[in-house]
Amino acid sequence: MRFFLLFSLLAIAAACSKKPDERVADRPAGPITLVIHGGAGTIKRENMTPEREQAYHAALQQALDSGYTVLERGGKSLDAVIAAIKVMENSPLFNAGKGAVFNSEGKNELDASIMDGSNLMAGAVAGVTTIKNPITAAYAVMTKSEHVMMIGDGAEKFAREQNLEIVDPSYFFDSLRYKQWLKTKEAEADREAALIDPYTKDKKFGTVGAVALDQYGNIAAGTSTGGMTNKKYGRVGDAPIIGAGTYADNASCGVSATGWGEFFIRLAVAHDIASLVKYTDLSLQEAADSVVMKKVPRLGGDGGIIALDRLGNISMTFNTAGMYRGYIQKKGEGKTFIYKD
Ligand code: ASP
Numbered sequence: 424m425r426f427f428l429l430f431s432l433l434a435i436a437a438a439c440s441k442k443p444d445e446r447v448a449d450r451p452a453g454p455i456t457l458v459i460h461g462g463a464g465t466i467k468r469e470n471m472t473p474e475r476e477q478a479y480h481a482a483l484q485q486a487l488d489s490g491y492t493v494l495e496r497g498g499k500s501l502d503a504v505i506a507a508i509k510v511m512e513n514s515p516l517f518n519a520g521k522g523a524v525f526n527s528e529g530k531n532e533l534d535a536s537i538m539d540g541s542n543l544m545a546g547a548v549a550g551v552t553t554i555k556n557p558i559t560a561a562y563a564v565m566t567k568s569e570h571v572m573m574i575g576d577g578a579e580k581f582a583r584e585q586n587l588e589i590v591d592p593s594y595f596f597d598s599l600r601y602k603q604w605l606k607t608k609e610a611e612a613d614r615e616a617a618l619i620d621p622y623t624k625d626k627k628f629g630t631v632g633a634v635a636l637d638q639y640g641n642i643a644a645g646t647s648t649g650g651m652t653n654k655k656y657g658r659v660g661d662a663p664i665i666g667a668g669t670y671a672d673n674a675s676c677g678v679s680a681t682g683w684g685e686f687f688i689r690l691a692v693a694h695d696i697a698s699l700v701k702y703t704d705l706s707l708q709e710a711a712d713s714v715v716m717k718k719v720p721r722l723g724g725d726g727g728i729i730a731l732d733r734l735g736n737i738s739m740t741f742n743t744a745g746m747y748r749g750y751i752q753k754k755g756e757g758k759t760f761i762y763k764d
Pocket of ligand 1: 462463518628629630648649650651659660661662680681682683684685
């Protein structure tokens, strides 16, 4: 009996662990690559004007170009992630930085995180209201403090000390998003109404994220968001939680998520995908499918992820009608997408 048990355990272990020659960490790295997202949701063609659609593609392309330029010049994946995310934070089209949604008190409280897959260092900020580009604050927490996460006033004080760009909270005021919030308040706890995007009239999450692979074979991932419209004061979503909205490990993959944050936290989505890649025979795409297409909806959540491994394999998986997304692996050949097809 004991032998039988031992044999079964060994068989399971053998089936679940990758053979050394299959481990991504042991194989030559793939080409420099950048993959980004600008939020997932019920993004439908019929609700879009051609101009609006064009504006999204242009903003995504600008983010891709900006990050890829860093990689191409021999820069680090971390810097490419920051460059791409800053472009999207500065655009009102996305729910991050300048386009952040309003919380239940009519304030913009921003969250962001970043992770270095080469050494598992990570940084995050949550509930900040005056840092123009929260992704740069997350990076400062990672590189200039001994902490992983800082919140609210403390994070802002630290950002000032690090000479990051500070703005008045009114910088984040966007009248279309404000009107969206007022409508949501009227609808009182109507989650569907809370997700209506004022720019596209679609229901969507607009968090932004990027995952990059540099010429040194290092992966980095980052995510930045305003959270969810009408969220309760002080609510923190998955975006700044390492392992939920963001994760990066050269030995498995980098992941950035967008979606209903509470579900992504409870399922530790980003880390779960990375673990499936690391410890099972699933490919990156299969791992992403198993978490995003099965586990998240089973619990009642929705959203999507982007992921990238050291070989340059990409996944852009979502269980919603669309996800603003794109990738670039060759100079001048960036591709951006909105809908499922
Ligand atoms: N995941 C974000 C949050 O829950 C929302 C989003 O993806 O837009 O805060």
